[in-house]
Amino acid sequence: MSIVAYIDESGHSGADLYDVHQPILTYAAVWLEEYQATVLADKLAKLRKRHHVQLREIKGAKLMKTAGGQRLVRDALEAVSAAATPISIVAMQKAYMAAGVVVDDCTDYVYNDAFDERWGWDPLIREPLIEKILRVSDPQALMRVWQLRGGDDGAAVAQAYGSFLFGLSLSLDDELAARARQMQRTNFKQLWSAVQGARSMGSDYSPNLSAFNALLHGMDEQAACLRVPAVTLVHDAQQQFQALFTRVWTLTSQAHPATYRFPNGNILRFPTDRLKSLAFAESGAHVGIQLADVVAAATRVAIEEHAGGTPDRSVPYLPALRDLLRSPLACGIFPFAIGTDSWKYDVLAFLLDV
Incomplete structure (x- = not known):
């Protein structure tokens, strides 16, 4: 057929x-x-x-x-x-993608030693965090991170992430606040180098x-x-x-x-x-x-x-x-x-x- x-x-x-x-x-x-x-x-x-x-x-x-x-x-x-x-x-x-990218970037063990390899593939731990971030975040702040990440200024991306994660660290949800503090340990210079590499290959x-x-x-x-x-x-x-x-x-x-x-x-x-x-x-x-x-x-x-x-x-x-x-x-x-x-x-x- x-x-x-x-x-x-x-x-x-x-x-x-x-x-x-x-x-x-x-x-x-x-x-x-x-x-x-x-x-x-x-x-x-x-x-x-x-x-x-x-x-x-x-x-x-x-x-x-x-x-x-x-x-x-x-x-x-x-x-x-x-x-x-x-x-x-x-x-x-x-909008789920914007929150998902934050989790992908900031829980990757390659750029953040506060997380292990499981965070790269296990939806049972990733999905609840993505949902919480999407639920509590200021849409404009989340969109700013997403849009800057698609640009060409690595320093601006790091600054936007810093502000965004600091805001999450003040959450009344203790678990989310603790995760945000762990995510703040991300090596954004190393992350940005990987982002540029992926983009040069047409993958983002x-x-x-x-x-x-x-x-x-x-x-x-x-x-x-x-x-x-x-x-x-x-x-x-x-x-x-x-x-x-x-x-x-x-x-x-x-x-x-x-x-x-x-x-x-x-x-x-x-x-x-x-x-x-x-x-x-x-x-x-x-x-x-x-x-x-x-x-x-x-x-x-x-x-x-x-x-x-x-x-x-x-x-x-x-x-x-x-x-x-x-x-x-x-x-x-x-x-x-x-x-x-x-x-x-x-x-x-x-x-x-x-």
Whole structure:
């Protein structure tokens, strides 16, 4: 069976992880055989005409802003469900990355002898600390650390970290305060040298990269579950991340066989050998990319409205989205959430209505 998984994202906001309008990043893949792509292209053309949507190609974020667009989104989601085709979806709490990077940087035993190697891989000790930092931190202070870390002034990064960790050391949470005092022992000069080295190789922290990497590994597991031997990946043309994503796909697909089992039950297997190729294409030429964009946007908006307590929309797209996400073809792997434990549990319970 020849199958293509079309990929797109919704919610990219660059370095601004606290974008109040788009705090969530989602990646979606819609898997289609050739005949399904033809059928859905015809269906989508009819939906655009029925709902009087004049866009040259459908864009999920724009459609979600109008009643007519929301109706088209609902009907498009129902069409994908009716096609009985696999989908994959990753949702990421973007601010989580900023707090996670603080923990990565300041608990790494290479730069801080107050911590051991376990802090580099064990989510059972890392995740509670990340969640506490995210919960108590001043968003502006945390964002300042994140933004300066992406710059070129190592001294400014060290100063920002010093101020931020000092603030955490004054926390009324004694455990957090104690951890912050340990984190203050980080050798920031050594850390900054490593950051620059990683950046020179095109490798640095990015919500998009984290979500895309999770999507790749999950899709490889999904392909194994569905007994699909080969999946071709086609991602929406993306100049900013194309080279990086290609490098990540190459590394994961050609890695030596290995299996990593984490204390929280997560399993990471290499190589991702069922994902046979990765290409980038303009969304206007592929209905699959447009549908992936719709799935990603509908999921993102649904999560953001749930978190903000926004009243239900007049167009009930959520039942159609939930039906799609609950498909057995997701193999229990997707939807996948990246964020604090409390956020992940809340989001997954909401999306799956459990």
